[in-house]
Amino acid sequence: MILVELEKLARRPRTWVSVGLLCLLPAAVAVLLATTRVGTAAGEGPAFLSAVLANGSLFPAAALAIVLPLFLPVAVAVVGGDSVAGEASVGMLRYLVARPVGRTRLLVAKLVALTAFVVAAVVAVVVSGYLVGVLLLPTGPGGDVVTSVSGPALSGGQVALRICAATGYIALSMLGVGTIALFLSTVTDSALGATLGAIAALVASQLFVALDAASAIRPYLPTRYWLAWIDFFREPILWRDIERGLGIQAVYVAVFLGLAWANFATKDVTT
Amino acid sequence: MIETCGLTKRYGHLTAVDDVALSVPDGSRFGLLGPNGSGKTTLIRMLLGLVFATSGEITLLGRPVPRRLREVLPDVGALVEGPAAYGHLSGRANLRLLDAAGRSSRATRRRRVDEALDRVGLGGIDHRPVRAYSLGMRQRLGLAAALLRAPRLLVLDEPTNGLDPQGIHEIRELLREVNAAGTTLLVSSHLLAEVEQLCTWVGIMDHGRLVRQDELATLRALTGRVVLRTPDADRVVALLDGRVEHRAGDRLAVRHADAAALNAHLVGEGLRVTELAPERRTLEQVVLAATGAGADHIATESQ
Numbered sequence: 001m002i003l004v005e006l007e008k009l010a011r012r013p014r015t016w017v018s019v020g021l022l023c024l025l026p027a028a029v030a031v032l033l034a035t036t037r038v039g040t041a042a043g044e045g046p047a048f049l050s051a052v053l054a055n056g057s058l059f060p061a062a063a064l065a066i067v068l069p070l071f072l073p074v075a076v077a078v079v080g081g082d083s084v085a086g087e088a089s090v091g092m093l094r095y096l097v098a099r100p101v102g103r104t105r106l107l108v109a110k111l112v113a114l115t116a117f118v119v120a121a122v123v124a125v126v127v128s129g130y131l132v133g134v135l136l137l138p139t140g141p142g143g144d145v146v147t148s149v150s151g152p153a154l155s156g157g158q159v160a161l162r163i164c165a166a167t168g169y170i171a172l173s174m175l176g177v178g179t180i181a182l183f184l185s186t187v188t189d190s191a192l193g194a195t196l197g198a199i200a201a202l203v204a205s206q207l208f209v210a211l212d213a214a215s216a217i218r219p220y221l222p223t224r225y226w227l228a229w230i231d232f233f234r235e236p237i238l239w240r241d242i243e244r245g246l247g248i249q250a251v252y253v254a255v256f257l258g259l260a261w262a263n264f265a266t267k268d269v270t271t
Numbered sequence: 272m273i274e275t276c277g278l279t280k281r282y283g284h285l286t287a288v289d290d291v292a293l294s295v296p297d298g299s300r301f302g303l304l305g306p307n308g309s310g311k312t313t314l315i316r317m318l319l320g321l322v323f324a325t326s327g328e329i330t331l332l333g334r335p336v337p338r339r340l341r342e343v344l345p346d347v348g349a350l351v352e353g354p355a356a357y358g359h360l361s362g363r364a365n366l367r368l369l370d371a372a373g374r375s376s377r378a379t380r381r382r383r384v385d386e387a388l389d390r391v392g393l394g395g396i397d398h399r400p401v402r403a404y405s406l407g408m409r410q411r412l413g414l415a416a417a418l419l420r421a422p423r424l425l426v427l428d429e430p431t432n433g434l435d436p437q438g439i440h441e442i443r444e445l446l447r448e449v450n451a452a453g454t455t456l457l458v459s460s461h462l463l464a465e466v467e468q469l470c471t472w473v474g475i476m477d478h479g480r481l482v483r484q485d486e487l488a489t490l491r492a493l494t495g496r497v498v499l500r501t502p503d504a505d506r507v508v509a510l511l512d513g514r515v516e517h518r519a520g521d522r523l524a525v526r527h528a529d530a531a532a533l534n535a536h537l538v539g540e541g542l543r544v545t546e547l548a549p550e551r552r553t554l555e556q557v558v559l560a561a562t563g564a565g566a567d568h569i570a571t572e573s574q
Contacts, residue, residue, distance in 0.1 A: 001371075004371045011359070055342050092357065094352070096369075097319075097320065098351070100340060101372050200414075269321040
């Protein structure tokens with residue numbers, strides 16, 4: 001069943017279009033930066049955008065910063081929200097359940113496919129970001145050396161390692177979004193509803209993160225530690241927020257997966 | 272093959288299926304008739320483990336359902352509330368995915384998919400996506416999906432929906448053939464003629480209850496009348512004096528228990544007979560007698 005779900009994902013044009021668009025946006029930014037050489041002022045706009053003018057090999061990090069706030073979560077919410085509700089709306093859910101595909105097995109397969117999509121999307125952004133960064137932007141005066149966010153220089157190898165770590169961190173954060181969408185997808189028969197529900201949850205979370213009056217619940221919000229991956233580019237790495245972020249996302253994934261299972265296992269399939 | 276006992280499904284205050292004791296004999300072609308909204312589809316969904324019953328028991332192929340669905344369903348093919356497929360994939364790709372979803376042997380998959388397509392008359396189908404299929408082609412694809420694993424029980428909801436008369440005939444022949452090879456059929460339909468031509472058993476549902484269930488031959492019992500057509504209608508009426516219950520032109524309905532004896536009697540008197548047959552109740556009469564108005568018929572309340 002897992003292979004079937006992966007094949008369905010891979011044969012859906014939408015999958016490729018959304019990954020393509022995710023890669024295209026940072027590439028467009030890189031083109032503009034390379035032609036105008038106008039960076040953003042420090043502290044404004046997505047992270048790393050001023051740094052990449054000096055060293056293009058840091059562009060994967062900038063690309064992640066560009067797609068993270070909106071585009072990546074939207075793409076993940078679309079796939080997650082479609083997972084069960086999409087089957088229901090085309091009428092295939094009844095045929096899958098009656099095949100029989102165990103309901104738990106179906107959910108696990110959907111989760112695996114979703115995870116595969118998340119990882120593929122993040123990795124595609126990083127790889128395409130690296131390619132356009134190296135091709136279009138200068139690779140810096142000191143060869144491979146990159147200045148970290150907090151000052152000391154990082155070697156090329158260190159940067160690569162840290163980009164990999166950041167990739168993993170962001171993938172887990174996105175899986176958190178994905179499982180919220182997956183849960184909503186078992187609740188409604190409308191894929192669009194599930195997707196928008198997950199996005200609404202994120203927007204609400206972002207609102208509370210920015211709201212000082214909500215400081216008591218802030219540490220438990222799904223988006224609170226989303227930007228902690230930037231700490232991988234500090235020297236030394238600031239682990240505190242990263243660890244908390246990993247913990248929070250793991251809890252969100254576990255809780256919403258549990259809810260999705262509890263709901264779907266006993267649900268009447270009436271579509 | 273299928274036994275249910277006290278099967279009930281409630282959605283809030285609405286009772287969709289009410290205390291149904293369905294019994295589908297092995298090897299039969301069972302037609303489930305009933306007006307729209309009478310609970311046919313909910314009943315079928317419960318049999319397939321899609322919807323969970325509020326109360327009551329189901330036994331499918333000798334095993335309790337939904338507890339042992341996993342052992343039962345591989346032997347059941349189903350077409351519920353119309354066919355479904357992924358629109359952007361071809362029919363063949365759809366069947367392959369569906370087959371792969373159900374723990375089936377990979378080695379024989381291609382052959383099984385080809386056979387199923389062949390049986391429903393889609394053997395020569397090309398690679399165009401299902402999105403571009405006509406309603407009839409989709410219906411055939413849905414049937415192919417139900418036939419994929421040579422099921423022992425085939426549950427079909429409105430199997431000939433969207434087909435032209437030729438297609439209907441073709442599918443009916445296919446279903447007879449499948450049945451002759453040992454597969455029990457449960458067909459739900461609101462088309463009486465459809466059920467009358469295909470089925471050996473009939474169950475009639477109304478407002479969630481199974482109001483009648485019997486062999487078609489029993490339901491269509493003799494009425495004790497003989498219907499005949501004769502060019503000498505006046506003389507026949509005179510001869511049979513009082514036993515002619517109805518006359519429309521040259522067509523007479525005669526109260527008589529033995530059609531052969533009546534025929535011999537008329538011919539013996541030198542009366543010509545063009546047609547003569549014992550009268551049977553039509554399935555329509557049986558259904559109308561057993562059911563009320565359909566659930567989609569909403570009468571205005573009297574003031």
